[in-house]
Amino acid sequence: MNLLQAIRRNKAAYFFILPAMIVMIVLVFLPLAQGVYYSFTNMDQYNMGNKFVKASYEFVGLDNYVAVFTGPGLGEFLRILKQTVIWTFTNVFFHFAIGLGLALLLNRYIKGRAVYRMLLLIPWAVPSFISAFAWRWMFNGEYGFINVMLAKFGIEGIPWLSDPVWAMTAVIITNVWLGFPFMMVTFLGGLQSIPKDLYEAAYVDGASRIQQFFSITLPQLKSTIFTATLLGVIWTFNLFAVIYLITEGGPFNSTEILVTYAYDLAFSSWRLGEATTYGTIILSLLIAFSFFYSKVMKTTENE
Amino acid sequence: MNKKIFGWSMIAALTATTLVGCSGSAEPAKEETASKDGKVTIKFWTTTNTDENKVLETIVADYEAKNQNVDIDLQAVPFSDARNKFKTAAQGGDAPDVFRCEIAWTPELAALGFLEPLDGKVSEADKKDFLKAPYNYNVYDGKLWGVPHVTDAPALLYNKRLFAEAGVTEPKTIDEMIAAAKKLTKDGQYGFYLNTDSYFLQPFVWAYGGDTITNDKQVKIASPESIKGLEALLKFKAEKTVQANFDFANQYQNMMTDFKEGKVAMILNGPWAMGDVFGGKEFQDKNNLGIAPIPAGPAGQGSPVGGHNYVIGKGSKNVDESYKFIEFLNNTDNQVKLAKELKVLPTRQSAYDNAELKSDAVVQAFKAQLDVARNRPVIPEGGQMFDDWSPILQAAVKGDKTAEQSMKDVEAAWNKLLKK
Numbered sequence: 001m002n003l004l005q006a007i008r009r010n011k012a013a014y015f016f017i018l019p020a021m022i023v024m025i026v027l028v029f030l031p032l033a034q035g036v037y038y039s040f041t042n043m044d045q046y047n048m049g050n051k052f053v054k055a056s057y058e059f060v061g062l063d064n065y066v067a068v069f070t071g072p073g074l075g076e077f078l079r080i081l082k083q084t085v086i087w088t089f090t091n092v093f094f095h096f097a098i099g100l101g102l103a104l105l106l107n108r109y110i111k112g113r114a115v116y117r118m119l120l121l122i123p124w125a126v127p128s129f130i131s132a133f134a135w136r137w138m139f140n141g142e143y144g145f146i147n148v149m150l151a152k153f154g155i156e157g158i159p160w161l162s163d164p165v166w167a168m169t170a171v172i173i174t175n176v177w178l179g180f181p182f183m184m185v186t187f188l189g190g191l192q193s194i195p196k197d198l199y200e201a202a203y204v205d206g207a208s209r210i211q212q213f214f215s216i217t218l219p220q221l222k223s224t225i226f227t228a229t230l231l232g233v234i235w236t237f238n239l240f241a242v243i244y245l246i247t248e249g250g251p252f253n254s255t256e257i258l259v260t261y262a263y264d265l266a267f268s269s270w271r272l273g274e275a276t277t278y279g280t281i282i283l284s285l286l287i288a289f290s291f292f293y294s295k296v297m298k299t300t301e302n303e
Numbered sequence: 304m305n306k307k308i309f310g311w312s313m314i315a316a317l318t319a320t321t322l323v324g325c326s327g328s329a330e331p332a333k334e335e336t337a338s339k340d341g342k343v344t345i346k347f348w349t350t351t352n353t354d355e356n357k358v359l360e361t362i363v364a365d366y367e368a369k370n371q372n373v374d375i376d377l378q379a380v381p382f383s384d385a386r387n388k389f390k391t392a393a394q395g396g397d398a399p400d401v402f403r404c405e406i407a408w409t410p411e412l413a414a415l416g417f418l419e420p421l422d423g424k425v426s427e428a429d430k431k432d433f434l435k436a437p438y439n440y441n442v443y444d445g446k447l448w449g450v451p452h453v454t455d456a457p458a459l460l461y462n463k464r465l466f467a468e469a470g471v472t473e474p475k476t477i478d479e480m481i482a483a484a485k486k487l488t489k490d491g492q493y494g495f496y497l498n499t500d501s502y503f504l505q506p507f508v509w510a511y512g513g514d515t516i517t518n519d520k521q522v523k524i525a526s527p528e529s530i531k532g533l534e535a536l537l538k539f540k541a542e543k544t545v546q547a548n549f550d551f552a553n554q555y556q557n558m559m560t561d562f563k564e565g566k567v568a569m570i571l572n573g574p575w576a577m578g579d580v581f582g583g584k585e586f587q588d589k590n591n592l593g594i595a596p597i598p599a600g601p602a603g604q605g606s607p608v609g610g611h612n613y614v615i616g617k618g619s620k621n622v623d624e625s626y627k628f629i630e631f632l633n634n635t636d637n638q639v640k641l642a643k644e645l646k647v648l649p650t651r652q653s654a655y656d657n658a659e660l661k662s663d664a665v666v667q668a669f670k671a672q673l674d675v676a677r678n679r680p681v682i683p684e685g686g687q688m689f690d691d692w693s694p695i696l697q698a699a700v701k702g703d704k705t706a707e708q709s710m711k712d713v714e715a716a717w718n719k720l721l722k723k
């Protein structure tokens with residue numbers, strides 16, 4: 001009843017959001033519901049049906065979920081989840097650290113600040129698949145720029161794309177390079193909105209630079225940091241292009257993360273029931289993470 | 304007041320975009336069949352590489368000149384994406400009319416119902432003319448789904464200059480090949496490029512009496528013989544006769560570059576790579592390239608028959624015109640033309656009777672390999688089997704898994720693929 005009353009009271013407002021809601025329902029929520037439904041079926045390429053053949057997949061209840069969370073499926077899932085967590089948090093950590101560092105540097109008056117800012121935005125402005133291919137060439141074990149340079153100094157080449165640890169390092173390096181400008185720009189905006197008089201007062205009270213950073217800058221930036229890192233985690237968790245283009249999940253699936261694995265299940269094995277199961281699990285993990293993260297942020301705010 | 308106007312215009316704008324977004328999909332169907340001037344458009348997806356496209360384009364232009372009522376819409380689709388791209392398009396009933404389809408994909412696409420059957424369209428004379436091995440891949444479930452266009456079998460390619468310098472001769476057995484590779488590994492050059500694409504493990508598995516999947520879907524990959532085949536391949540690495548730096552993501556290009564630069568003496572590759580090989584510095588003198596059948600093991604010699612077929616996408620509105628076009632693309636003259644310029648192997652006996660091809664050393668060398676080559680399983684899963692196999696092979700090459708364990712893992716993956 002409450003909702004109806006609210007709608008009646010704010011007719012105009014609801015009317016305004018109606019088109020957006022319709023678009024969201026048609027393009028996001030319906031496909032989402034359909035995807036979740038597929039995860040309860042045994043859909044694959046032979047029974048999914050098409051324009052000429054009737055669909056014949058069947059409802060199999062929780063079978064797909066049971067397969068992921070028990071037996072050999074669980075081992076596979078946990079391995080990929082571990083890789084995803086390493087990938088996500090290493091990336092976001094470096095995005096955050098480099099982004100914040102550069103933002104602090106650029107927030108001071110230095111000559112040619114606008115030029116630096118523009119140059120630092122380049123990784124972000126270049127389409128990511130172009131950067132990914134460029135990095136893939138640089139990582140080439142024999143003819144790549146990096147190994148050729150190392151060889152000039154007499155250092156043995158690094159097996160970038162054929163050793164599990166190095167391959168993960170390679171894709172993380174690429175994505176750190178691609179992703180720090182976003183954090184930098186966001187933090188720069190946040191820094192510029194901190195009132196100058198706070199620093200002046202601190203200066204008068206004799207606070208050191210470091211004290212100013214921890215007592216003024218960080219607390220004032222908190223909400224920006226929260227939003228930027230939350231977005232960073234969600235994006236990186238679901239970032240498909242870099243891994244797919246550089247290592248294709250290899251060597252032997254060691255750089256596979258949940259999204260690339262789900263993609264392979266769907267479009268290389270065409271096991272669509274299992275792929276949508278992974279999709280649903282990814283969604284649940286991210287919702288749980290966002291919820292938990294905002295809780296943590298709120299409680300520290302209240303302290 | 305201003306706010307209201309702004310709001311309304313926003314709504315109008317948003318609704319308009321929604322409508323635009325939806326309208327795209329409904330229309331194009333009408334145009335395709337026959338456009339205003341009665342011209343028939345045939346959408347043709349080819350998976351040929353850039354060298355091959357140049358020749359193919361001349362054949363297509365030739366056809367268009369001879370058939371003024373037909374317009375060929377030729378699109379080059381990268382081979383590695385083509386299977387998925389075709390499936391996605393066919394799923395929506397939007398498959399190309401003519402598709403150059405890898406032989407192992409044909410049973411799969413047929414089983415999915417994405418192809419038009421060609422029984423009754425292919426003449427009896429043609430059926431007799433096609434070589435048996437490539438033709439077999441087109442028959443699935445008792446029907447004919449395509450016609451073979453080119454065939455291939457990877458052979459041992461070697462650099463004759465490096466062989467002479469190291470004093471080795473063409474290896475006939477895998478043991479001899481390992482011994483040769485050892486002698487060829489010195490001063491910044493090495494014997495054999497170990498390609499971890501599992502397609503190239505098949506000859507080793509067969510050479511030791513093993514097998515992959517049989518036509519009645521029995522998985523033989525974890526048999527002791529198959530494991531011996533993998534162990535033989537791994538021996539090249541254990542003896543340090545292979546590339547120092549493995550790079551799985553770039554291995555094909557690196558293999559070709561090393562071979563063309565004279566850094567590696569032996570590789571396994573098929574006729575499709577000839578254009579690339581002869582472009583390299585080492586092979587400016589074409590006689591420097593040695594082509595030999597892949598060395599044999601205790602159970603004989605085996606190289607996988609590969610190749611490409613022409614198929615017609617389900618739902619094509621111009622099946623008859625499309626087949627006429629395929630017939631032209633695939634006639635003896637055009638097969639000979641492709642073979643002469645690109646060294647790809649024809650699928651017609653009559654093409655091999657051509658005098659010029661009879662004296663073509665490269666074509667004849669690959670033909671010799673083809674004569675002893677083996678069919679891969681003609682099952683819908685025949686193309687997908689390599690998706691699971693290659694990563695596991697890489698783990699074995701890296702030493703993360705023993706030969707036995709890795710073959711057991713492949714067996715498990717294939718049992719899952721075959722739904723056992």
